[in-house]
Amino acid sequence: MDPSAEVRAAANDTDGASGAYETMSVRELKDLLKRRGVDMSLAVEKEDLVRLAAAHEDFDAEARLIFERVNLEPGFRTRYSNADPIWQSPDTGARVYVGNLETARSREMLQMHGISAVVNCQGLDSQNFFEDDPSVDYFRFPIATWAISGAKMDTREGVLAYFQPLWDWIDEKMEEQRSVLIHCLAGAHRAGTTGTAFLMYKENLPLEVAISTAKTLRPIINPFGRLTTLLDRYGKALAATRADEGEEGA
Numbered sequence: 001m002d003p004s005a006e007v008r009a010a011a012n013d014t015d016g017a018s019g020a021y022e023t024m025s026v027r028e029l030k031d032l033l034k035r036r037g038v039d040m041s042l043a044v045e046k047e048d049l050v051r052l053a054a055a056h057e058d059f060d061a062e063a064r065l066i067f068e069r070v071n072l073e074p075g076f077r078t079r080y081s082n083a084d085p086i087w088q089s090p091d092t093g094a095r096v097y098v099g100n101l102e103t104a105r106s107r108e109m110l111q112m113h114g115i116s117a118v119v120n121c122q123g124l125d126s127q128n129f130f131e132d133d134p135s136v137d138y139f140r141f142p143i144a145t146w147a148i149s150g151a152k153m154d155t156r157e158g159v160l161a162y163f164q165p166l167w168d169w170i171d172e173k174m175e176e177q178r179s180v181l182i183h184c185l186a187g188a189h190r191a192g193t194t195g196t197a198f199l200m201y202k203e204n205l206p207l208e209v210a211i212s213t214a215k216t217l218r219p220i221i222n223p224f225g226r227l228t229t230l231l232d233r234y235g236k237a238l239a240a241t242r243a244d245e246g247e248e249g250a
Helices: 003-010 026-035 046-055 059-069 107-112 143-148 156-175 190-203 207-217 226-249
Strands: 083-088 095-099 115-120 137-140 179-183
Touching: 026 046, 083 190, 083 207, 095 190, 107 115, 115 156, 137 156, 143 190, 143 226, 156 179, 156 190, 156 226, 179 190, 190 207, 190 226, 207 226
Parallel strands: 095 179, 115 137, 115 179
Antiparallel strands: 083 095
């Protein structure tokens, strides 16, 4: 097997998740892979670098890079705040926030925003800081591993079923007048993607409008890589379902 083919074989299961990297230059890809500590010795073509980038996504590392770019520590307050509301219930006034780890681990911040329900978008080994407190409810949603979630993510039904339990949980908390925090490390990629999908669900927004809206509400939101692939699939699944519902009601 030639080196280029070997790289393709190693990253074969990342097809469809590499779109964001295809727009990067070779130099940018190499710099990114170097920061991630990825061996590039077998990469011959730009396509190989793209596949390696998709196969070695590190969302915690990318979150740290965001703060490094603006010379700040993750907990520092600027226009990139620790938590931002992206939606408010017109019925109960409860809000959905997208935020970072600093908010999730601060009882003071949670109380300041009236948050008593938390969606943890990090890995299953991450900490739910107040899990022993019966006044704070948690929902684990490790969105970065959606492709191996066990759901049939290549089907409309599978994609919709992947998100719906979370939406039902959030809707229930909102009806109870309880605000919800969706968080990851930076509140940019994983939580940002989840928040964007929530806007698509609640407001019937197409993907590009949902991303633009989410970034207006929290500028640091930045879905990329396989997270963008997931949003694209979800947008198509929602559009197809609503088209079917429209035909039935005609």
